[in-house]
Amino acid sequence: MLPTVAIVGRPNVGKSTIFNRIAGDRISIVEDVPGVTRDRIYARGEWLTHEFALIDTGGIDIGDAPFVKQIQEQAEIAIDEADVIVFLVSVQEGVTDADEKVAQILYRSDKPVILAVNKADNPEQRQDIYDFYSLGFGEPIPISGSQGTGLGDLLDVVISKFPEGADETDDDVVRFSLIGRPNVGKSSLVNAILGDNRVIVSDIEGTTRDAIDTRFTSESGQEFAMIDTAGIRKRGKVYENTEKYAVMRAMRAIDRSDVVLTVLNAEEGIREQDKKVAGYAHEAGRGIIIVVNKWDTLKKDDHTMRDFENQIRQEFQYLDYAPIIFVSALTKQRIQTIPDLVNKVHVNQSRRIQSSVLNDVLLDAVAVAPTPNVRGRRLRVYYMTQVAIKPPTFIVFVNDPELLHFSYQRFLINQLRNTFDFTGTPIRIIPRKRQ
Ligand code: GDP
Ligand code: GDP
Numbered sequence: 001m002l003p004t005v006a007i008v009g010r011p012n013v014g015k016s017t018i019f020n021r022i023a024g025d026r027i028s029i030v031e032d033v034p035g036v037t038r039d040r041i042y043a044r045g046e047w048l049t050h051e052f053a054l055i056d057t058g059g060i061d062i063g064d065a066p067f068v069k070q071i072q073e074q075a076e077i078a079i080d081e082a083d084v085i086v087f088l089v090s091v092q093e094g095v096t097d098a099d100e101k102v103a104q105i106l107y108r109s110d111k112p113v114i115l116a117v118n119k120a121d122n123p124e125q126r127q128d129i130y131d132f133y134s135l136g137f138g139e140p141i142p143i144s145g146s147q148g149t150g151l152g153d154l155l156d157v158v159i160s161k162f163p164e165g166a167d168e169t170d171d172d173v174v175r176f177s178l179i180g181r182p183n184v185g186k187s188s189l190v191n192a193i194l195g196d197n198r199v200i201v202s203d204i205e206g207t208t209r210d211a212i213d214t215r216f217t218s219e220s221g222q223e224f225a226m227i228d229t230a231g232i233r234k235r236g237k238v239y240e241n242t243e244k245y246a247v248m249r250a251m252r253a254i255d256r257s258d259v260v261l262t263v264l265n266a267e268e269g270i271r272e273q274d275k276k277v278a279g280y281a282h283e284a285g286r287g288i289i290i291v292v293n294k295w296d297t298l299k300k301d302d303h304t305m306r307d308f309e310n311q312i313r314q315e316f317q318y319l320d321y322a323p324i325i326f327v328s329a330l331t332k333q334r335i336q337t338i339p340d341l342v343n344k345v346h347v348n349q350s351r352r353i354q355s356s357v358l359n360d361v362l363l364d365a366v367a368v369a370p371t372p373n374v375r376g377r378r379l380r381v382y383y384m385t386q387v388a389i390k391p392p393t394f395i396v397f398v399n400d401p402e403l404l405h406f407s408y409q410r411f412l413i414n415q416l417r418n419t420f421d422f423t424g425t426p427i428r429i430i431p432r433k434r435q
Contacts, residue, residue, distance in 0.1 A: 220343070
Protein backbone atom coordinates (compact mmCIF):
# COMPACT_ATOMS: atom_id res chain seq x y z
CA MET A 1 0.00 0.00 0.00
CA LEU A 2 1.28 3.43 -0.94
CA PRO A 3 1.77 5.79 1.96
CA THR A 4 -0.18 8.99 1.38
CA VAL A 5 0.87 12.58 1.94
CA ALA A 6 -1.63 15.44 1.87
CA ILE A 7 -0.78 19.12 1.56
CA VAL A 8 -3.14 21.49 3.40
CA GLY A 9 -3.19 25.21 3.93
CA ARG A 10 -5.16 28.32 3.10
CA PRO A 11 -5.23 29.54 -0.53
CA ASN A 12 -2.12 31.16 -1.99
CA VAL A 13 0.49 29.72 0.35
CA GLY A 14 1.93 27.72 -2.56
CA LYS A 15 0.31 24.29 -2.24
CA SER A 16 0.05 23.59 -5.94
CA THR A 17 3.55 24.95 -6.55
CA ILE A 18 4.96 22.49 -3.98
CA PHE A 19 2.73 19.70 -5.29
CA ASN A 20 4.05 20.19 -8.81
CA ARG A 21 7.64 20.28 -7.60
CA ILE A 22 7.30 17.03 -5.70
CA ALA A 23 5.21 15.22 -8.30
CA GLY A 24 7.57 16.39 -11.03
CA ASP A 25 7.44 14.59 -14.37
CA ARG A 26 4.83 12.14 -13.31
CA ILE A 27 2.07 14.64 -13.93
CA SER A 28 3.06 15.61 -17.42
CA ILE A 29 3.20 11.94 -18.43
CA VAL A 30 -0.50 11.65 -17.75
CA GLU A 31 -1.26 14.74 -19.77
CA ASP A 32 0.38 13.21 -22.84
CA VAL A 33 -2.47 10.75 -23.20
CA PRO A 34 -4.79 12.06 -25.92
CA GLY A 35 -8.11 13.23 -24.59
CA VAL A 36 -6.96 13.29 -20.99
CA THR A 37 -6.90 16.51 -19.07
CA ARG A 38 -5.78 16.04 -15.58
CA ASP A 39 -6.74 17.72 -12.35
CA ARG A 40 -3.60 18.39 -10.44
CA ILE A 41 -4.91 17.05 -7.19
CA TYR A 42 -3.37 13.60 -6.99
CA ALA A 43 -0.05 12.27 -8.16
CA ARG A 44 2.74 9.95 -7.20
CA GLY A 45 5.96 11.21 -5.74
CA GLU A 46 9.28 9.64 -4.91
CA TRP A 47 12.03 10.45 -2.45
CA LEU A 48 15.10 8.28 -1.91
CA THR A 49 13.72 4.75 -2.13
CA HIS A 50 10.20 5.67 -1.07
CA GLU A 51 7.21 6.02 -3.33
CA PHE A 52 4.12 7.74 -2.05
CA ALA A 53 0.83 9.24 -3.13
CA LEU A 54 0.46 12.98 -2.92
CA ILE A 55 -2.80 14.94 -2.57
CA ASP A 56 -3.22 18.69 -3.02
CA THR A 57 -6.32 19.24 -0.92
CA GLY A 58 -6.49 22.83 -2.19
CA GLY A 59 -7.45 21.46 -5.60
CA ILE A 60 -10.59 19.86 -4.18
CA ASP A 61 -13.12 22.67 -4.16
CA ILE A 62 -16.20 22.09 -2.07
CA GLY A 63 -18.95 23.55 -4.23
CA ASP A 64 -19.90 27.08 -3.23
CA ALA A 65 -19.11 26.69 0.46
CA PRO A 66 -17.81 29.83 2.21
CA PHE A 67 -14.04 30.33 2.46
CA VAL A 68 -13.58 29.11 6.01
CA LYS A 69 -15.75 26.07 5.41
CA GLN A 70 -13.69 25.22 2.32
CA ILE A 71 -10.37 25.17 4.14
CA GLN A 72 -11.85 23.24 7.06
CA GLU A 73 -13.24 20.57 4.74
CA GLN A 74 -9.92 20.35 2.96
CA ALA A 75 -8.16 19.80 6.27
CA GLU A 76 -10.66 17.03 7.05
CA ILE A 77 -9.90 15.38 3.74
CA ALA A 78 -6.23 15.38 4.68
CA ILE A 79 -7.02 13.79 8.03
CA ASP A 80 -9.19 11.12 6.41
CA GLU A 81 -6.94 10.25 3.51
CA ALA A 82 -3.36 10.85 4.56
CA ASP A 83 -0.72 9.02 6.55
CA VAL A 84 1.28 12.21 6.86
CA ILE A 85 0.01 15.80 6.60
CA VAL A 86 2.10 18.72 5.37
CA PHE A 87 0.62 21.94 6.79
CA LEU A 88 1.78 24.74 4.51
CA VAL A 89 1.96 28.41 5.52
CA SER A 90 3.69 31.42 4.00
CA VAL A 91 6.43 33.45 5.64
CA GLN A 92 5.50 36.48 3.55
CA GLU A 93 2.13 36.97 5.20
CA GLY A 94 3.02 35.60 8.63
CA VAL A 95 0.50 33.73 10.78
CA THR A 96 -3.04 34.55 9.60
CA ASP A 97 -6.50 33.82 11.00
CA ALA A 98 -7.03 31.31 8.22
CA ASP A 99 -3.83 29.46 9.20
CA GLU A 100 -5.19 29.23 12.74
CA LYS A 101 -8.49 27.84 11.47
CA VAL A 102 -6.63 25.09 9.62
CA ALA A 103 -4.50 24.39 12.71
CA GLN A 104 -7.61 23.96 14.86
CA ILE A 105 -8.89 21.17 12.62
CA LEU A 106 -5.49 19.49 12.46
CA TYR A 107 -5.16 19.43 16.28
CA ARG A 108 -8.01 16.92 16.31
CA SER A 109 -6.08 14.46 14.21
CA ASP A 110 -3.68 11.87 15.49
CA LYS A 111 -1.87 11.82 12.14
CA PRO A 112 1.63 13.32 12.05
CA VAL A 113 1.53 16.96 10.94
CA ILE A 114 4.65 18.64 9.54
CA LEU A 115 4.68 22.41 9.43
CA ALA A 116 6.37 23.81 6.32
CA VAL A 117 6.87 27.53 5.87
CA ASN A 118 6.90 28.39 2.18
CA LYS A 119 8.17 31.46 0.33
CA ALA A 120 11.31 31.51 2.47
CA ASP A 121 13.24 32.59 -0.61
CA ASN A 122 16.27 34.15 1.11
CA PRO A 123 18.23 33.94 4.38
CA GLU A 124 16.37 36.85 6.04
CA GLN A 125 13.03 35.21 5.38
CA ARG A 126 14.35 31.92 6.71
CA GLN A 127 14.96 33.77 10.00
CA ASP A 128 11.28 34.76 10.18
CA ILE A 129 9.91 31.27 10.39
CA TYR A 130 10.07 31.11 14.18
CA ASP A 131 6.80 33.03 14.53
CA PHE A 132 5.08 29.90 13.30
CA TYR A 133 5.97 27.96 16.45
CA SER A 134 2.82 29.56 17.82
CA LEU A 135 0.73 27.26 15.63
CA GLY A 136 1.74 24.41 17.89
CA PHE A 137 3.17 21.90 15.43
CA GLY A 138 6.77 22.01 16.54
CA GLU A 139 9.70 23.11 14.47
CA PRO A 140 8.76 24.77 11.18
CA ILE A 141 10.72 23.74 8.09
CA PRO A 142 11.57 26.61 5.73
CA ILE A 143 11.06 25.91 2.04
CA SER A 144 10.75 27.82 -1.18
CA GLY A 145 8.56 26.46 -3.92
CA SER A 146 9.79 28.97 -6.45
CA GLN A 147 13.49 28.30 -5.71
CA GLY A 148 13.03 24.62 -5.00
CA THR A 149 15.00 24.88 -1.75
CA GLY A 150 14.27 23.02 1.48
CA LEU A 151 12.19 20.35 -0.21
CA GLY A 152 14.76 17.64 0.47
CA ASP A 153 14.73 18.43 4.18
CA LEU A 154 10.95 18.44 4.18
CA LEU A 155 10.72 15.08 2.40
CA ASP A 156 13.28 13.54 4.76
CA VAL A 157 10.94 14.33 7.63
CA VAL A 158 7.86 13.22 5.65
CA ILE A 159 9.20 9.74 4.91
CA SER A 160 10.44 9.31 8.48
CA LYS A 161 6.79 9.53 9.58
CA PHE A 162 5.42 6.86 7.24
CA PRO A 163 3.69 4.04 9.10
CA GLU A 164 5.69 0.84 9.21
CA GLY A 165 4.89 -1.79 6.63
CA ALA A 166 2.96 0.73 4.56
CA ASP A 167 4.45 -0.50 1.32
CA GLU A 168 4.04 -4.24 1.85
CA THR A 169 1.56 -6.20 -0.23
CA ASP A 170 0.31 -9.75 -0.21
CA ASP A 171 1.38 -11.35 -3.48
CA ASP A 172 -1.14 -14.19 -3.70
CA VAL A 173 -4.08 -11.85 -3.84
CA VAL A 174 -5.28 -10.23 -7.05
CA ARG A 175 -6.38 -6.68 -6.27
CA PHE A 176 -8.94 -4.95 -8.42
CA SER A 177 -11.26 -1.96 -8.34
CA LEU A 178 -14.39 -0.81 -10.15
CA ILE A 179 -14.10 2.75 -11.34
CA GLY A 180 -16.78 4.87 -12.96
CA ARG A 181 -19.11 7.81 -12.64
CA PRO A 182 -21.92 7.81 -10.10
CA ASN A 183 -24.85 5.61 -11.06
CA VAL A 184 -23.11 3.42 -13.63
CA GLY A 185 -23.77 0.52 -11.27
CA LYS A 186 -20.53 -0.01 -9.34
CA SER A 187 -22.18 -0.97 -6.06
CA SER A 188 -24.62 -3.22 -7.85
CA LEU A 189 -21.73 -4.94 -9.63
CA VAL A 190 -19.86 -5.38 -6.35
CA ASN A 191 -22.89 -7.09 -4.84
CA ALA A 192 -23.49 -9.21 -7.92
CA ILE A 193 -19.87 -10.38 -7.98
CA LEU A 194 -19.86 -11.15 -4.27
CA GLY A 195 -23.18 -12.93 -4.54
CA ASP A 196 -21.49 -15.63 -6.59
CA ASN A 197 -18.39 -16.04 -4.49
CA ARG A 198 -17.25 -16.87 -1.02
CA VAL A 199 -16.54 -13.71 0.95
CA ILE A 200 -13.68 -13.96 3.40
CA VAL A 201 -14.55 -12.08 6.53
CA SER A 202 -11.58 -10.08 7.67
CA ASP A 203 -10.56 -10.71 11.27
CA ILE A 204 -8.51 -7.53 11.44
CA GLU A 205 -10.21 -4.76 13.35
CA GLY A 206 -11.06 -1.85 11.09
CA THR A 207 -8.01 0.22 11.87
CA THR A 208 -6.16 -0.02 8.59
CA ARG A 209 -7.66 1.13 5.33
CA ASP A 210 -6.79 -2.27 3.95
CA ALA A 211 -9.51 -3.82 6.07
CA ILE A 212 -12.10 -1.94 4.04
CA ASP A 213 -11.25 -4.04 0.99
CA THR A 214 -13.50 -7.01 0.47
CA ARG A 215 -11.75 -10.31 0.03
CA PHE A 216 -13.24 -13.33 -1.66
CA THR A 217 -12.23 -16.55 -3.35
CA SER A 218 -13.63 -17.53 -6.72
CA GLU A 219 -14.70 -21.06 -7.66
CA SER A 220 -11.25 -21.70 -9.07
CA GLY A 221 -9.76 -20.96 -5.64
CA GLN A 222 -8.11 -17.67 -6.59
CA GLU A 223 -8.15 -15.06 -3.85
CA PHE A 224 -9.22 -11.52 -4.76
CA ALA A 225 -9.36 -8.20 -2.96
CA MET A 226 -11.92 -5.75 -4.21
CA ILE A 227 -10.80 -2.24 -3.42
CA ASP A 228 -13.16 0.29 -1.96
CA THR A 229 -13.87 3.36 -4.08
CA ALA A 230 -16.01 6.43 -3.70
CA GLY A 231 -19.59 5.55 -4.37
CA ILE A 232 -19.24 2.23 -2.62
CA ARG A 233 -18.38 3.39 0.84
CA LYS A 234 -20.77 6.23 1.55
CA ARG A 235 -20.05 7.96 4.83
CA GLY A 236 -22.08 11.09 4.31
CA LYS A 237 -19.48 13.83 4.53
CA VAL A 238 -20.12 16.98 2.51
CA TYR A 239 -17.01 16.76 0.37
CA GLU A 240 -17.72 13.18 -0.64
CA ASN A 241 -20.25 14.40 -3.16
CA THR A 242 -17.85 16.65 -5.02
CA GLU A 243 -16.56 15.48 -8.35
CA LYS A 244 -12.90 16.21 -7.67
CA TYR A 245 -12.98 14.21 -4.48
CA ALA A 246 -14.49 11.30 -6.40
CA VAL A 247 -11.78 11.56 -9.05
CA MET A 248 -9.09 11.64 -6.36
CA ARG A 249 -10.55 8.55 -4.66
CA ALA A 250 -10.67 6.78 -8.00
CA MET A 251 -7.01 7.52 -8.64
CA ARG A 252 -6.07 6.25 -5.20
CA ALA A 253 -7.99 3.04 -5.82
CA ILE A 254 -6.27 2.64 -9.19
CA ASP A 255 -2.86 2.98 -7.55
CA ARG A 256 -3.72 0.18 -5.14
CA SER A 257 -5.08 -2.15 -7.83
CA ASP A 258 -3.49 -4.71 -10.11
CA VAL A 259 -6.46 -4.59 -12.44
CA VAL A 260 -8.93 -1.76 -12.98
CA LEU A 261 -12.46 -2.32 -14.22
CA THR A 262 -13.60 0.83 -16.00
CA VAL A 263 -17.37 0.71 -15.74
CA LEU A 264 -19.51 2.43 -18.39
CA ASN A 265 -23.27 2.75 -18.51
CA ALA A 266 -24.72 1.24 -21.68
CA GLU A 267 -27.58 3.75 -21.57
CA GLU A 268 -25.32 6.80 -21.52
CA GLY A 269 -22.28 5.93 -23.56
CA ILE A 270 -18.89 7.45 -22.85
CA ARG A 271 -18.27 10.67 -20.96
CA GLU A 272 -15.24 12.86 -20.41
CA GLN A 273 -14.73 11.69 -16.82
CA ASP A 274 -14.57 8.07 -17.99
CA LYS A 275 -11.63 8.97 -20.16
CA LYS A 276 -9.89 10.79 -17.35
CA VAL A 277 -9.79 7.87 -14.96
CA ALA A 278 -9.10 5.31 -17.69
CA GLY A 279 -6.20 7.48 -18.86
CA TYR A 280 -4.80 7.54 -15.36
CA ALA A 281 -5.04 3.73 -15.07
CA HIS A 282 -3.25 3.38 -18.40
CA GLU A 283 -0.43 5.71 -17.35
CA ALA A 284 -0.14 3.98 -13.99
CA GLY A 285 0.45 0.74 -15.92
CA ARG A 286 -2.49 -1.14 -14.46
CA GLY A 287 -4.36 -3.96 -16.13
CA ILE A 288 -7.60 -2.65 -17.61
CA ILE A 289 -10.95 -4.21 -18.45
CA ILE A 290 -13.78 -2.14 -19.89
CA VAL A 291 -17.11 -3.19 -18.41
CA VAL A 292 -20.29 -2.00 -20.10
CA ASN A 293 -23.01 -2.36 -17.47
CA LYS A 294 -26.82 -2.13 -17.77
CA TRP A 295 -26.65 -4.13 -20.98
CA ASP A 296 -30.21 -5.27 -20.19
CA THR A 297 -31.56 -1.76 -20.83
CA LEU A 298 -30.77 -1.70 -24.56
CA LYS A 299 -32.97 -2.95 -27.37
CA LYS A 300 -30.46 -5.06 -29.22
CA ASP A 301 -30.00 -6.36 -32.73
CA ASP A 302 -27.05 -8.06 -34.51
CA HIS A 303 -25.09 -4.83 -34.61
CA THR A 304 -25.57 -3.40 -31.16
CA MET A 305 -22.59 -5.00 -29.47
CA ARG A 306 -20.25 -4.41 -32.40
CA ASP A 307 -21.34 -0.78 -32.74
CA PHE A 308 -20.82 -0.16 -29.05
CA GLU A 309 -17.44 -1.81 -29.21
CA ASN A 310 -16.42 0.34 -32.19
CA GLN A 311 -17.45 3.45 -30.35
CA ILE A 312 -15.36 2.47 -27.33
CA ARG A 313 -12.33 1.67 -29.49
CA GLN A 314 -12.72 5.06 -31.14
CA GLU A 315 -12.93 6.96 -27.87
CA PHE A 316 -10.25 5.01 -26.00
CA GLN A 317 -7.70 4.47 -28.73
CA TYR A 318 -4.80 4.00 -26.34
CA LEU A 319 -6.71 1.18 -24.59
CA ASP A 320 -6.74 -1.09 -27.64
CA TYR A 321 -5.41 -3.92 -25.45
CA ALA A 322 -8.28 -3.78 -22.93
CA PRO A 323 -10.95 -6.47 -23.22
CA ILE A 324 -14.55 -5.23 -23.28
CA ILE A 325 -17.38 -7.10 -21.60
CA PHE A 326 -21.09 -6.36 -21.71
CA VAL A 327 -22.84 -7.22 -18.46
CA SER A 328 -25.88 -6.57 -16.35
CA ALA A 329 -25.69 -6.35 -12.59
CA LEU A 330 -29.49 -6.57 -12.63
CA THR A 331 -29.95 -9.80 -14.61
CA LYS A 332 -26.45 -11.11 -13.67
CA GLN A 333 -25.67 -11.61 -17.33
CA ARG A 334 -21.94 -12.54 -17.68
CA ILE A 335 -21.20 -11.44 -14.09
CA GLN A 336 -19.68 -14.81 -13.29
CA THR A 337 -17.04 -14.32 -16.01
CA ILE A 338 -15.59 -11.22 -14.30
CA PRO A 339 -13.29 -12.87 -11.71
CA ASP A 340 -11.80 -15.20 -14.32
CA LEU A 341 -11.18 -12.32 -16.68
CA VAL A 342 -9.55 -10.27 -13.91
CA ASN A 343 -7.36 -13.24 -13.12
CA LYS A 344 -6.41 -13.70 -16.76
CA VAL A 345 -5.36 -10.07 -17.06
CA HIS A 346 -3.35 -10.46 -13.86
CA VAL A 347 -1.54 -13.48 -15.33
CA ASN A 348 -0.81 -11.50 -18.50
CA GLN A 349 0.51 -8.46 -16.66
CA SER A 350 2.80 -10.73 -14.63
CA ARG A 351 4.12 -12.61 -17.68
CA ARG A 352 7.90 -12.82 -18.12
CA ILE A 353 9.44 -13.60 -21.49
CA GLN A 354 12.98 -14.95 -21.82
CA SER A 355 15.45 -12.76 -23.64
CA SER A 356 16.26 -15.47 -26.19
CA VAL A 357 12.60 -15.72 -27.17
CA LEU A 358 12.27 -11.93 -27.27
CA ASN A 359 15.15 -11.67 -29.65
CA ASP A 360 13.55 -14.10 -32.08
CA VAL A 361 10.53 -11.80 -32.04
CA LEU A 362 12.77 -8.83 -32.65
CA LEU A 363 14.50 -10.49 -35.61
CA ASP A 364 11.14 -11.31 -37.16
CA ALA A 365 9.89 -7.79 -36.52
CA VAL A 366 12.84 -6.17 -38.22
CA ALA A 367 12.42 -8.54 -41.15
CA VAL A 368 8.73 -7.59 -41.53
CA ALA A 369 9.24 -3.84 -41.15
CA PRO A 370 12.76 -2.58 -41.75
CA THR A 371 13.83 0.03 -39.23
CA PRO A 372 13.15 3.61 -40.32
CA ASN A 373 15.62 6.14 -41.63
CA VAL A 374 15.47 9.47 -39.81
CA ARG A 375 17.19 12.27 -41.71
CA GLY A 376 19.67 9.90 -43.28
CA ARG A 377 20.33 7.90 -40.12
CA ARG A 378 18.99 4.40 -39.80
CA LEU A 379 17.68 3.08 -36.51
CA ARG A 380 19.51 -0.09 -35.47
CA VAL A 381 17.83 -2.38 -33.00
CA TYR A 382 20.24 -4.79 -31.31
CA TYR A 383 18.40 -6.67 -28.63
CA MET A 384 15.60 -6.54 -26.15
CA THR A 385 15.17 -7.71 -22.58
CA GLN A 386 12.30 -7.65 -20.11
CA VAL A 387 13.12 -5.74 -16.95
CA ALA A 388 9.78 -5.62 -15.12
CA ILE A 389 6.25 -6.95 -14.85
CA LYS A 390 3.02 -5.12 -13.93
CA PRO A 391 3.25 -3.72 -16.49
CA PRO A 392 5.59 -5.78 -18.68
CA THR A 393 8.48 -3.44 -19.43
CA PHE A 394 11.13 -4.03 -22.07
CA ILE A 395 14.43 -2.32 -22.65
CA VAL A 396 15.34 -2.14 -26.33
CA PHE A 397 19.01 -1.51 -27.05
CA VAL A 398 19.49 0.68 -30.11
CA ASN A 399 22.19 2.77 -31.77
CA ASP A 400 20.41 6.02 -30.80
CA PRO A 401 17.26 6.26 -28.62
CA GLU A 402 16.19 9.42 -30.50
CA LEU A 403 15.65 7.33 -33.61
CA LEU A 404 13.16 4.96 -31.96
CA HIS A 405 10.04 6.97 -32.66
CA PHE A 406 6.61 6.37 -31.23
CA SER A 407 5.39 4.60 -34.38
CA TYR A 408 8.18 2.01 -34.34
CA GLN A 409 7.70 1.49 -30.59
CA ARG A 410 4.06 0.92 -31.30
CA PHE A 411 4.96 -1.58 -34.01
CA LEU A 412 7.24 -3.49 -31.62
CA ILE A 413 4.50 -3.54 -28.98
CA ASN A 414 2.07 -4.94 -31.53
CA GLN A 415 4.56 -7.65 -32.49
CA LEU A 416 4.83 -8.60 -28.81
CA ARG A 417 1.06 -8.69 -28.52
CA ASN A 418 0.75 -10.87 -31.62
CA THR A 419 3.21 -13.38 -30.20
CA PHE A 420 2.30 -13.49 -26.51
CA ASP A 421 -0.93 -13.03 -24.61
CA PHE A 422 -0.73 -9.55 -23.12
CA THR A 423 -4.47 -8.94 -23.27
CA GLY A 424 -5.55 -6.33 -20.76
CA THR A 425 -2.13 -5.01 -19.84
CA PRO A 426 -0.22 -1.97 -21.05
CA ILE A 427 3.32 -2.64 -22.28
CA ARG A 428 6.23 -0.26 -21.84
CA ILE A 429 9.25 0.06 -24.09
CA ILE A 430 12.35 1.87 -22.89
CA PRO A 431 14.93 2.65 -25.57
CA ARG A 432 18.58 2.54 -24.44
CA LYS A 433 21.77 3.28 -26.26
CA ARG A 434 23.94 0.19 -26.59
CA GLN A 435 27.29 0.91 -24.96
P1 GDP B 1 -2.04 27.54 -3.51
O1 GDP B 1 -3.27 28.37 -3.65
O2 GDP B 1 -1.73 27.29 -2.06
O3 GDP B 1 -2.06 26.27 -4.31
O4 GDP B 1 -0.81 28.44 -4.03
P2 GDP B 1 -0.06 28.47 -5.45
O5 GDP B 1 0.87 27.30 -5.59
O6 GDP B 1 -1.06 28.69 -6.52
O7 GDP B 1 0.86 29.76 -5.24
C1 GDP B 1 0.31 31.03 -4.96
C2 GDP B 1 1.27 32.11 -5.42
O8 GDP B 1 2.48 32.06 -4.65
C3 GDP B 1 1.71 31.95 -6.85
O9 GDP B 1 1.76 33.25 -7.44
C4 GDP B 1 3.08 31.34 -6.76
O10 GDP B 1 3.90 31.67 -7.85
C5 GDP B 1 3.61 31.95 -5.48
N1 GDP B 1 4.63 31.11 -4.83
C6 GDP B 1 4.58 29.78 -4.61
N2 GDP B 1 5.69 29.34 -3.95
C7 GDP B 1 6.46 30.46 -3.76
C8 GDP B 1 7.74 30.67 -3.13
O11 GDP B 1 8.40 29.77 -2.66
N3 GDP B 1 8.19 31.96 -3.11
C9 GDP B 1 7.49 32.99 -3.65
N4 GDP B 1 8.00 34.20 -3.58
N5 GDP B 1 6.29 32.81 -4.26
C10 GDP B 1 5.78 31.57 -4.31
P1 GDP C 1 -22.99 3.38 -8.45
O1 GDP C 1 -23.30 4.78 -8.06
O2 GDP C 1 -22.07 3.33 -9.63
O3 GDP C 1 -22.50 2.52 -7.34
O4 GDP C 1 -24.35 2.74 -9.00
P2 GDP C 1 -25.43 1.81 -8.27
O5 GDP C 1 -24.92 0.42 -8.15
O6 GDP C 1 -25.88 2.49 -7.03
O7 GDP C 1 -26.59 1.80 -9.36
C1 GDP C 1 -27.24 2.96 -9.79
C2 GDP C 1 -28.63 2.60 -10.28
O8 GDP C 1 -28.54 1.79 -11.46
C3 GDP C 1 -29.44 1.80 -9.28
O9 GDP C 1 -30.76 2.27 -9.36
C4 GDP C 1 -29.33 0.36 -9.77
O10 GDP C 1 -30.43 -0.42 -9.42
C5 GDP C 1 -29.25 0.57 -11.27
N1 GDP C 1 -28.50 -0.50 -11.94
C6 GDP C 1 -27.27 -0.97 -11.60
N2 GDP C 1 -26.89 -1.95 -12.45
C7 GDP C 1 -27.89 -2.11 -13.35
C8 GDP C 1 -28.09 -2.97 -14.46
O11 GDP C 1 -27.25 -3.79 -14.85
N3 GDP C 1 -29.26 -2.84 -15.15
C9 GDP C 1 -30.21 -1.93 -14.79
N4 GDP C 1 -31.31 -1.88 -15.52
N5 GDP C 1 -30.06 -1.12 -13.72
C10 GDP C 1 -28.91 -1.19 -13.01
